[in-house]
Amino acid sequence: MMQRTLTLASGLRCHLYHQPDAREAAALMQVGAGSLHEPDRWPGLAHLLEHLLFCDSARFSGSQRLMPWVQQQGGEVNATTRLSRSAWFFQLPAPALEGGVTRLADMLLAPKLTPDVIRQECAVIDAEYQLLQSHSEALSEAALLHPLGERFRRFRAGSRAAFGDNVTDLQRALRRFHQTRFTAPAMQLWLSGPQSLDELESLAAAFSGLPGDSVPALPVVPQQPDDNAITLLELPGDNAFWLTLLTPYSHNFSDSVTLLRSYWLDEAEGGLLHQLRGEKLCDTLQVSWLWQDTRHALLALRFSAPAISSAQAWRIEQRVWQHLQAVQHTTLRQQQHYLQLAQRDFRAETPLRQLRLRAAAEAPAAHLPSDLASAILQLTQARRMRLLTRQPLSNALTCITQGFTLRCSRGAFSADVPAAAVRWQFPPRAIRADATGSGGTAAALPQALPVEPAETLLLRPACYQPLADRAGMAYQRRLRPLLAELRHLGGRGVWQQQQGIWQLLLDIPADAAVAWQLLPAITAQLSAADEAGDPPEPAAIVIRQLLQTLPSQLLHPASARRWQAAWCGHDRHLNHYAAQSLARLRRQATPSASPPLRRGITPVACQGRDQALLLFIPLTAPDDISLAALQALGLFLAPRFFQRLRVEQQTGYVVTARYERCADVDGLLFALQSPDISWVRLLIHCRRFLLDMQTVLSQSDDETLRAWQQTLQERCQPHANRQVAQDLLRREAGGPCLTPEAVAALTLPHMLQLFRQLVRQRRRWRVLINRP
Incomplete structure (x- = not known):
């Protein structure tokens, strides 16, 4: 991989990555403005603007907007608004990168922000806010940020009530926020793909029209939390212990934390996670930045298990400090080893995931940080905030923060008995082979x-x-x-x-x-x-809970x-x-017969108050051409389903349609989640959509078919050994595979025939609904 960093004349910082063997390309634009920068009159404005920028812009509207256009390419697109930063990003087949960058630039430079679209997205934001009322991560983060002061307690999700009924004033506020915050010196662009660095630099020129005005700094100074306190928060589900550290921030410090994350998440014997699991203190550990700005940052270590007591939380923290002290004394060879692990893990990520890690300052550095010991000292001296989620919680008080009503209590965090010392181990270790590889008569694997x-x-x-x-x-x-x-x-x-x-x-x-x-x-x-x-x-x-059970x-x-x-x-x-x-395992010697599938409508117990519907329509003909037709139907339906049910009919926050393979069964998947529409109405919406789309598909032309075929031909080329092995086993089991020959033989009449068959055979549909 080759890389180049440059600054355009406007002041935009660009990071370009040439990956010659990549089949996918990615782009990410980050703005140094988030919820903390909103005017007090308009809480949630940054989040609303995040949504609105995906709507019509000066050059692109309807199906040519970035989101539906990327979906038609078989790619992925999304955005996020954090406390001090916002970002828009996508990944798609490499030949389409130029079209994606052109659309991304136009929507960020010249959004229309029309009143009708503002009203529409206010309703979507309101539905998302209702969803977050029972979202454990959002509630935990709100509780964690509460001690940092009033600025961190402000409502920031956005809602219909917060935005009010005066769309003219809201439109004016949106345009002002966009004009003052979306300037080149406050933004950074990341591009990655097989294109040469010169070609990527040429694509970056699409953003040369950004204004070059400097954005006034708005430093946010957090309050100092009580080091000896712990907050207990009443939440259902597994318990979580959050140990969060308020630290000074710099890029060098961030590089050291990324290296430490490689130590913390190591699951080998002798490491932190192995020790905590052996003591039955936790099952999993997640490490993330909750907030970063130019001077401060909030680092969170989240330990989770079915049950964690206050005493166990105290023991977990003691182990963290003991482990950090041991890491401080590891050799340069051991530190280099962990850095190489982090670099190898990073290279295995998708192009988009790599860009998101880079933008979040979580990508591993090229070389060992020179001040690891200093970073460890900063962590051990940092102000600490602790949160422990429990269910139920006695003597809880009501706390309202960020627009959420929490049930929590605060107490002292201390114990009299220090945790016993642990003998930590840090690889690399020598290999000792216990077998020679000779003997045995098992037949070779495919x-x-x-x-x-x-x-x-x-x-x-x-x-x-x-x-x-x-x-x-x-x-x-x-x-x-x-x-x-x-x-x-x-x-x-x-x-x-x-x-x-x-x-x-x-x-x-x-x-x-x-x-x-x-x-x-x-x-x-x-x-x-x-x-x-x-x-x-x-x-x-809720909809993801249904997907887990599918x-x-x-x-x-x-x-x-x-x-x-x-x-x-x-x-x-x-x-x-x-x-x-593998000889002792009972291996399948003959193809597996396709079993009868479970059908009908089934309620599933879920956590959450929203109504959700998951519709899966299985493929009826298990041959290669039918599979190609099914995947082409997924490309055809995805942007239209979103446009109909999310944009036009505003059914809810989650609206998606796609081709899906689940438990070896190929099919079309439709997912909806709404705060106020019953699952019966959601299912009716799906049925009407499918009936209407038969007419739309019959009017498609050969040029549209060729675009779908081009996308599917890209999918036919495996880029990982895993995909090659999966296709080999699928062939051995008698299942269909996506092949270049099947894609080339695809016709519109075949697609229409298959689609009509899938829509007619409603008795074969599998429908899951949530039961609170």
């Missing part, structure tokens, strides 16, 4: 040529036989230390859900001794007797567990050894 420089093993349950979430979580707990060890030895191991299927992905490093050492141990964990794992923590948003709601549980495995690489010796190591 093998395909790699598209990445790695030898990759994919292991998953047999087709149409997904693991239950409890079993998947139990395997995750067993495999964590082994996969972390593989990571330290130069490989990579991931046990996670992909498309509703729990699966294991192993990238074996060049030193085959790693395989000899770890493959038998990994297999032993997968073949051990079942144990009951904890279910995954429910998602914060795999189990599509297929009945399998009576016996069977496995599939594939090898993607050149090394046949490693392939044979992997087959021998």
Whole structure:
């Protein structure tokens, strides 16, 4: 990868990244203004403007706007408003980058901000505010920021009541905020793609029309919190202990924190997470910046588990400080090792995720920070704020902050007994092979040529036989230390859900001794007797809770567990050894028959007050051309569904339609969530939309079809060994795959015929609704 940083004549700072092998490109524009910069009269104005900028601009309107246009390319687009920063970003096939950048520039430079659109987005903002009333992360963040003073307690989500009925005044405030804050010196652009640096620089010129005025600084000075206090917050679900540190901020300090995050999140034996799990203090740890400006920052460490007591929270914090002291004494070789891990993890991210990490100052530095010890000292001396979520909470008082009503109490945070010392361990460690790789008669695994420089093993349950979430979580707990060890030895191991299927992905490093050492141990964990794992923590948003249950709601549980495995690489010796190591697992030898799918409407218990509907329409014809037609239908429906139900009919905050593969079943997915429309009405909206779209599709032309085919041809080219192995196993199971030949053979009559068939066969639809 090559990179270039430059400043345009207007003062816009541009960061360009040439990734020659990338098939996707990404762009991100960040503005140094957020909720803290809003006029007092207009709380939520920055959030409202974030939404409005996606609407019509001077050159682009309707389906040519950035959001529907990117959706038609099969890409992703979004935005976010934080306390001191806002950002708009997208990722899409690389050839379309110029069109995306042109639209991004026009919407940021020349938004129309018409009264009708303002009224429409005020209603959407209001629906989002209702959603946040039960959003654990939003409520926890509000409670954490409350001690920092009045500026941090202001309402910032936005609502219909806060914006009022005078659209003219609101329009004037929006235009003034846009004119004063969206100036080149206050903005930064990131571009990434296979285009040359000169080509990316040429694309950045689309933003040369930004005004060059300097933005007056608005420093926000937080109050100093009480170091010895802890806030207890009543929230349902798993408990969370937030340890937040108010620190001075600089780029050098941020680089050190990014390196420390690599230490904190290490799951190998002898690390912080392994120690906390061994003491049953927490299950997971997340590290994030809650706030950053030019002088201050708020760093949050969030520890979660089904239950955390105040005493356990105290013990967690003691372990954090002990671990930091040990990190301070690690050698340069060990620090370099952890930096390389962070860099390798960063390179594995998507282009858009990389840009978002860069913009948030969370990307690893190219070299070791020179002041790690100083950063650790700053952290240990930082003012501390603590939050512990519980349910229920006795003696709670009502606290109103940021427009949310919280039930919380405050108390002292101390204990008399110090935590015992721990012997921390920091890799790298030497490899000791426990096997030779010889012997055994197991047949080799199906093998395909790699598209990445790695030898990759994919292991998953047999087709149409997904693991239950409890079993998947139990395997995750067993495999964590082994996969972390593989990571330290130069490989990579991931046990996670992909498309509703729990699966294991192993990238074996060049030193085959790693395989000899770890493959038998990994297999032993997968073949051990079942144990009951904890279910995954429910998602914060109702529609995501329904999505979590969709795999189990599509297929009945399998009576016996069977496995599939594939090898993607050149090394046949490693392939044979992997087959021998997996011999104790019961592997599927013949294609799996497509099982009967569960149908009808099912209510699912969910946390949250909104109404939500998830509609899944499975593919009826399992052949390659029908799969290509189904994916083209996803491209056709996605922007139109959003336009109809989100923009025109304003059904709610969540409105999405797309092609989806879930638990090996291909289909069309429609998701809606509304604060005030019943699921019955949402389903009626979906049915009417599908009926109307048959006419629209019949009027499509060959040029539109060619655009869909171009997008699907890009999807046909796998960019990761994981995709190659997945397609190989899918072929072996008799399932359809997206191929260049199938895409080229696609016709509009075939798409229309398939669409009509899917719409008519309503008895095969799977509908999930939420039950509070």
